[in-house]
Amino acid sequence: MDTEKLGQLKIQMQQFLNEAQQFVQTIPTRDLLAAISLVLLTFLMLLVVRLVKRRKLNTILLTGLSGSGKTVLFYQLRDGSSHKGTVTSMEPNDDTFILHSETSKKRKIKPVHIVDVPGHSRLRPKVDEFLFRAAGIVFVVDAVEFLPNVRAASEYLFDILTKATVVKKKIPVLLLCNKVEKVTAHSKDFIRKQLEKEIEKLRASRTTLSSADINDEYTLGVPGEAFSFSQCLNKVTVAEASGLTGDITQLKQFIREHVKA
Template identity: 40%
Template sequence: MEQFLDGLGVHLGEARISTLAFFLVLILLLLGLIQYLITGPKGTTILLLGPMGAGKTTIYLQLRDGTKHNGTVTSMQVTSESCQLASEKGGRKIRPVTLVDIPGHPRMRHRFEAHTPATRGIIFVIDSAEFLSQKTDIAEQLYEVITNLAAARRKPPILLACNKSDLGAKAHTSDFIRKRIEKEVEQLRTTRRSLGEGQQGVIGIEGEVFSMAALEKAQGIKVTAESVSALDADLDDVTGFIRRCVPRR
């Protein structure tokens, strides 16, 4: 009888250990799932978007290796490379990033959608000197990006990189550009809603005038604007944005 009780105690002890081990594994799996749902899949992709001639490829080259090709580079194909930022080489401050330069031609713009699952941040490049003549085209492209992100689980931040600030008074300020874009997007939102495009027009807060602040509050998409110059290598705000987007090693 004593041997039976001793054996029973051993089996009960083993059962308790197995049960505890099972629940421990279950808890770890649940914690991993929660972390995945909060942060989304890992990725280090930074997209460069914007209309033709804004300077996306020049910024791409400056970020990648510090060159600028005299600011006259034009790209008609998607360019992608995983690299250490030129300003970070030797410092090992952040992990290598995957820079993806999407051409601004209307037939090529939609290709950004294939990269959004791994995207950490979007640099939307604008020619601040030619902004007024391009404002409608800029707003339409940005609207497409925003509505795409609004429907996605991951919502990377967007930097409006108002390029060519080296042109002085000819270049509009980042604050002016942001406010005019808000007005243009509001017009697009109203027009598309009136045409019956349904939920695609619901960005920002319904019933309120569109603003970047409302967009962040309602859809969680943060948009900031900074004046930069690819030609003068004045890209501190761009590299700072990337550092905030890409996790450290």
């Protein structure tokens, strides 16, 4: 750029700055301060949103019907023992801790926020209070008393899988078949297939109702195909555990897959 063009550009920039200054001077001081405050507030809100998004979630929710063994699993994770977990809890067990199996490790380990949500039907809405920060959901199923409760378990699981927060955030779900140490326990493959069949029935029955009659936030599955968990937008896996004996390896693997140590 030659000297003449550079000089013209400087003149134009100075004219622009003068006009901008004159325009600002015409704005009442109150309005100008309000505009500046609005800009600053918007900037701060965007900064907070970005910080929240960057923060890694560390909450794992234990859900499922009453009596499935969630509280035993909670204490196994925290204390390495099933003590206090033999009674059905009516209030959420909510604590942040390093998994008991990792306490002997010398390196710094990230603690996990575990919430054991009571399975009673009137208390299940408490799940919604923690979903926004959930890194994963563990849906616990009693592998021994599965068949008598398959309908109720399927309805509860259906409600979770159709929640907007779960779908939009693609929160991973672990179907944990508990009490597998019992001889009469059903296998995880059997439980998975039965849950898929029941959810397919629920899906068919609910689609016949008007949108005003149902509370599902999202639909499940692929139209025209039998439902399977592989069709869910969020990852759904199936595993086994024994809260009574402390065999919870697959549960801990799920937790550490989504809450890095």
